[in-house]
Amino acid sequence: MASLPNTLSFSSSLSTTATLLPCRRFIAFPRRRFSVQAKIREIFMPALSSTMTEGKIVSWIKSEGDKLSKGDSVVVVESDKADMDVETFYDGILAAIVVPDGETAPVGAPIGLLVDSPEEVAEAKAKAAKSAPSPAAPAAAAPAPAAPESTPPPTPPAKSVSDGPRKTVATPQAKKLAKQHKVDIATVVGSGPFGRITPADVEAAAGIAPSKSNVSPPVSPAPVAPAPAPKSPAGSAAPPPIPGSSVVPFTTMQSAVAKNMVESLSVPTFRVGYPVTTDALDALYAKVKPKGVTMTAILAKAAAMALVQHPVVNATCKDGKNFVYNSNVSVAVAVAINGGLITPVLQDADKLDLYLLSQKWKELVDKARAKQLQPHEYNSGTFTLSNLGMFGVDRFDAILPPGQGAIMAVGASKPTVLADKDGFFSVKNKMLVNVTADHRIIYGADLAAFLQTFSKIIENPESLTL
Secondary structure, three states: OOHHHHHHHHHHHHHHHHHHOOOHHHHOOOOOOOOOOOOOEEEEOOOOOOOOOEEEEEEEOOOOOOEEOOOOEEEEEEOOOOEEEEEOOOOEEEEEEOOOOOOEEEOOOEEEEEEOOHHHHHHHHHHHHHHOOOOOOOOOOOOOOOOOOOOOOOOOOOOOOOOOOOOOOEOHHHHHHHHHHOOOHHHOOOOOHHHOEOHHHHHHHHOOOOOHHHOOOOOOOOOOOOOOOOEOOOOOEOOOOOOOOOOOOOOHHHHHHHHHHHHHOOOOEEEEEEEEEOHHHHHHHHHHHHHOOOHHHHHHHHHHHHHHHOHHHHOEOOOOOOOEOOOOOOEEEOEEEOOEEEOOEEOOOOOOOHHHHHHHHHHHHHHHHOOOOOHHHOOOOOEEEEEOHHHOOOOOOOOOOOOOOEEEEEOOOEEEEEEOOOOOEEEEEEEEEEEEEEOOOOOHHHHHHHHHHHHHHHHOHHHHHO
């Protein structure tokens, strides 16, 4: 009880001190005036892969004025390898679209503006108008030609994407709408790039009016000024283009492939070929094929098992000063798709059995052809396999992908007359394997030893099924 007065007195002293403090002490400093400004957030072009420098807007899922919630898919972006939905990290209103459908923007550039309230939409639109690229100044008038040039013939119309069998490719939003309206998406003809099915196509097939967010105004192509004809060293004009020819710009994927191929020229490479007898492999394939096992999975598994025994072939040199021994064996396999080339990766291929590896491979191929691969599913390979044997190609050389140590080119298995050590002839199936390697880290003896191991695994394939 004796402590009660102390408590009260302490509280009282606090209260007294508080009342004795003059109010002027709190207003002696000048007050800061805070003005509430519109909070405009930018939606940036994301980097969807390590090699992506710019992206193309396939379609905007949302339109200007739509309310967004965190996690909503806003736009579909075409990277150098796949089409991916871009989500918003904030709630708000899509006030302005800076980069419309079909146009490209560098990674990190704003492609849309997001605001918190409708009152801020006007300011966001004004900001978008200022950030929009100004039209190019009209080119200076060129001197009149000496003789009138004939008008080039019109470009032949593009062939309809619906001609013949085709792979159904649709945006994620279109697939969602097709499921919602019970539309068989395989019967829908796409109006997007390369026949891609858009949400508007699905709604048209369902017999409903396209929603506001799925209709984009037609974009008329900007007139292209004819480039001046290059002149030869002698000063005469270059020959005119061939009549009837047309210029087709690279797609985003084709540009990425071209960039990588040019970059690979800076790496000193060498090539080694090796014949492999495939009679035992053919017998194994005939046995496991009905169970869903693919030849690609068998070859990837064999290569991965050989790489475990020869880790230098699985190594990587990126800066020319040192190299890295990769702890995982991830085999990338080249796949041709509409408009380009991609290399889905079978990660930890040495640790998976043939059946799981084949199932994983089928899933990756389906995603690759639908342009839905995630970045880690195509840019994490440590070794690449390219197989043209199914086309009857007996041998070819592959170009080394940047950032990898080696790539294997596999030809077709064909009956070949062989002589044994006693001089007796026999006919056996044989395929030729060529490996292109980075000579900065892999030497001829390394590659020869790797190919010997690979050949032994293929000629005695029992270990592949363990």
